[in-house]
Amino acid sequence: MKIAIAQLNPTIGDIFGNANLILESAKKAAGEGANLLLTPELSLIGYPPRDLLMNPSFIAAAGDKLQQLAQDLPGELAVIVGTAIPNPNAVKAGGKSLFNCAVLLANGSIQKVFNKRLLPTYDVFDEDRYFEPGTQSDFFKLGNIKIGITVCEDVWNNEEFWGKRSYAGEPFLDLVKAGVDLVLNLSASPYAAGKRGVRSAMLQHSVIRSGIPIVYANQVGGNDDIIFDGSSFCINRNGELIQVLASFETDFGVIEYDEAKRDLVDITSQNPTEVKGAPLSFSPQVGDAEIWAALVLGVRDYVRKCGFSKVVLGLSGGIDSALVAAIASYAIGPENVLAVLMPSPYSSDHSVNDALELAKNLGIGMEMLPIADLMKAYDRTLANLFVNTTFGIAEENIQSRIRGNLLMAISNKFGHLLLSTGNKSEMAVGYCTLYGDMNGGLAVISDVPKTRVYSLCQWLNAGGIGKGKDEAEPLDLRSQALPGNESVGAVPPCPPSPYTPIYPPFGKEIIPGNIISKPPSAELKPGQIDQDSLPAYDILDDILERWIENHESVKQIVAAGHDEAVVVRILKLVRQAEFKRRQAPPGLKISDRAFGTGWRMPIAKASFY
Numbered sequence: 001m002k003i004a005i006a007q008l009n010p011t012i013g014d015i016f017g018n019a020n021l022i023l024e025s026a027k028k029a030a031g032e033g034a035n036l037l038l039t040p041e042l043s044l045i046g047y048p049p050r051d052l053l054m055n056p057s058f059i060a061a062a063g064d065k066l067q068q069l070a071q072d073l074p075g076e077l078a079v080i081v082g083t084a085i086p087n088p089n090a091v092k093a094g095g096k097s098l099f100n101c102a103v104l105l106a107n108g109s110i111q112k113v114f115n116k117r118l119l120p121t122y123d124v125f126d127e128d129r130y131f132e133p134g135t136q137s138d139f140f141k142l143g144n145i146k147i148g149i150t151v152c153e154d155v156w157n158n159e160e161f162w163g164k165r166s167y168a169g170e171p172f173l174d175l176v177k178a179g180v181d182l183v184l185n186l187s188a189s190p191y192a193a194g195k196r197g198v199r200s201a202m203l204q205h206s207v208i209r210s211g212i213p214i215v216y217a218n219q220v221g222g223n224d225d226i227i228f229d230g231s232s233f234c235i236n237r238n239g240e241l242i243q244v245l246a247s248f249e250t251d252f253g254v255i256e257y258d259e260a261k262r263d264l265v266d267i268t269s270q271n272p273t274e275v276k277g278a279p280l281s282f283s284p285q286v287g288d289a290e291i292w293a294a295l296v297l298g299v300r301d302y303v304r305k306c307g308f309s310k311v312v313l314g315l316s317g318g319i320d321s322a323l324v325a326a327i328a329s330y331a332i333g334p335e336n337v338l339a340v341l342m343p344s345p346y347s348s349d350h351s352v353n354d355a356l357e358l359a360k361n362l363g364i365g366m367e368m369l370p371i372a373d374l375m376k377a378y379d380r381t382l383a384n385l386f387v388n389t390t391f392g393i394a395e396e397n398i399q400s401r402i403r404g405n406l407l408m409a410i411s412n413k414f415g416h417l418l419l420s421t422g423n424k425s426e427m428a429v430g431y432c433t434l435y436g437d438m439n440g441g442l443a444v445i446s447d448v449p450k451t452r453v454y455s456l457c458q459w460l461n462a463g464g465i466g467k468g469k470d471e472a473e474p475l476d477l478r479s480q481a482l483p484g485n486e487s488v489g490a491v492p493p494c495p496p497s498p499y500t501p502i503y504p505p506f507g508k509e510i511i512p513g514n515i516i517s518k519p520p521s522a523e524l525k526p527g528q529i530d531q532d533s534l535p536a537y538d539i540l541d542d543i544l545e546r547w548i549e550n551h552e553s554v555k556q557i558v559a560a561g562h563d564e565a566v567v568v569r570i571l572k573l574v575r576q577a578e579f580k581r582r583q584a585p586p587g588l589k590i591s592d593r594a595f596g597t598g599w600r601m602p603i604a605k606a607s608f609y
Helices: 015-031 050-054 056-072 171-177 193-208 288-303 320-332 349-362 370-387 393-414 424-429 449-462 514-519 537-549 554-559 566-575 578-582
Strands: 002-006 036-038 078-086 098-106 108-115 139-141 145-151 181-188 214-218 219-224 224-227 234-235 241-244 251-258 263-270 311-314 337-339 366-369 417-420
Touching: 002 015, 002 214, 015 036, 015 056, 015 078, 036 224, 050 056, 056 078, 056 098, 056 108, 078 181, 098 139, 098 288, 108 139, 108 145, 139 417, 145 171, 171 193, 193 214, 193 234, 214 370, 224 234, 224 288, 241 251, 288 320, 288 449, 288 537, 311 320, 320 337, 320 349, 320 514, 337 349, 349 366, 349 514, 370 393, 393 417, 424 449, 424 537, 424 566, 449 514, 449 537, 514 554, 537 566, 554 566, 566 578
Parallel strands: 002 036, 036 078, 145 181, 181 214, 311 337, 311 417, 337 366
Antiparallel strands: 002 251, 078 098, 098 108, 139 145, 214 234, 219 224, 234 241, 251 263
């Protein structure tokens, strides 16, 4: 029996477009002699659909399209599709009105429905808001082969692996007890740095303790602030990864189940790569190539799925806006990126020159709009009100807000998406200006700490994205998908794009060296540098990671070697900046704990440390 995996990039709500993606994959699978096609979680409607699920007409349209899709599929092929279907018992018995389910389509009709049992409510997930949990795990037979079906979270409750139980039930083990020969998983597992290795290690553990092989199909693409990396894989009975699909791009693969061996064998894929003997441990280290690819995909899909074609951003001559400009030019093509330099009397000559050099290196559009006259106009307007006060933060922030207004005017006039350029370190402590540099439709690096910003720029300058346009190859992070195998030093370019980005020559300095080497500064007053207000970024980022992502206490952070007064001051800034973050544009999530959908802190709260 041949099983095909369609690693799809669906658009949320685009029922007809997503159905076409499934249908095209089904035709390809049939052409390669597959008997069964597996698609990701909610592949028909896109994940996460959120409150679209509350619209009865949306659910009805999805149901109609599912029926039509069943009739349109190749007759010799069975297809597993992810969708939401009504809960027929909700009115009389109570409970949520929908199931998150996998549907078996074959012979022109719906053959069987498998309801997701474990509904996550942590991080970005809020499935209990919409779905009723399934009550049992189930399987179907294809010939003599018993195939168990799970949906995403259903395979994550592995008590032996995690050392704890997150749910009462363990669907994977229930299927093992039912005597299945094979388990399939439809997934929409969001990306976080290092998560690919965690997934494979967890499922390898499940397979080894059960002896049941698994085929895991994950969604790929960016949907709002969430990035899905794909990285689908197959694990044989020995716990070996015998097929790994591409990361951060759509892919398709075919694996064979040998009934005599009761195992997955052989590989026939459009990107044939065989990976065997992967270690069960995984490395916590994450390469710049992985994060770069995630951010490029996130920007590309956000622009495309929101109906934009061009972007605009403020270019200051600093490292944050330099990185965002590079990501954007690579994601959608330099001809679709407009950078705006808005120098003030406090802007240094080297910052202006650095910004101009960067724009030239990237080949992006560039406009210069000096703001000195606008600053004077504000001073005149506020003179009577500000009389007998000294120059301070209010005046500094006016400069940022002038720039924010100019960028929004350009966005409004030409229909460009405005990209904001603040990093996670700044967002955490509020070192950003509301209605100024926080203006935008997408915060590209708001989940990237400042130290990682430097690392990414250094990696980029070292030739991280390729050896030149003529020598460029498709992105293939299969070697990095395996636990403990980074291979950061030789990473090919990012995913193929409908645009034609410029690939800089290998070893060429893309980000001007002065941008990386100079002390970071907002340049809102003479001689200003970030460290006037903040500790060194390596210290700040370590404190923030321990507090935000690792949930360490003040006592634990101090025990790790940090000064208590500094820790308390930083955490106070984090608490005070909550109202700013609540008004920030959506930011691309690359960590386990990002500001945005999964961050649900109250604004009005007292300190408890």
